[in-house]
Amino acid sequence: MYTVYGIPNCNTVKKALDWLNLHGIQYEFHDYKKKGITADKLGSWAAQTGWEALVNKKGTTWRQLDAAAQAEVTGEKAAIALMQEKTSVIKRPLIEKNNKVVALGFEEDAYQKAFQKG
Template sequence: MLFVCYPRCSTCKKAQKWLDDNGISYTYRDIKEDNPSLEELTAWYKESGLDIKRFFNTSGQLYKSMQLKDKLPGMTPEEKLRLLSTDGMLVKRPILVCGDVVLVGFKEQEWANTLL
């Protein structure tokens, strides 16, 4: 299981504590130090079944400064994935990848239903 997060993110800290408290083992990956590749993001997007917009950190400073709210609607999914692969701070976190299951963002009940 791969746990992709940003160490200074409070939601990521909650998710990590939840994983630890439930005895779930994982490989930790800092999204700022080791940005997901285009190939990884493409696979996660397809496996998750989620709208591509869910993969964007819409509350992040970089998202806002790049005015992506206005730009994303005119982009193809491939262009969006390519953009996400350029900077980990654009990516919604945490991401938990377990086989063909991909969870984006931390919703405790969703994680519990999927993992416990």
């Protein structure tokens, strides 16, 4: 079973969920706003993707941080602390299966490849 991590009102998450539903892929949804996220889980993802990939620097949450707060995010530890405090800064959706990151964000071509094996 896949787990989709994100927030329900995010347009990119909506596109990804629509795609998964259209292709009959079963998943559980983990809402960051309601359930939060552990430092251990973020650390596991960072080990797989690199912490830089997890921080959405194009999003509103990042852009609303002042320059000093942005400048503090220079390594994995600081990035994880920020992502726990402001879950909306995590690139989304993140999809995992058996603790392995399957997809980050939504690109239809990447989803075709990632989910064709089931």
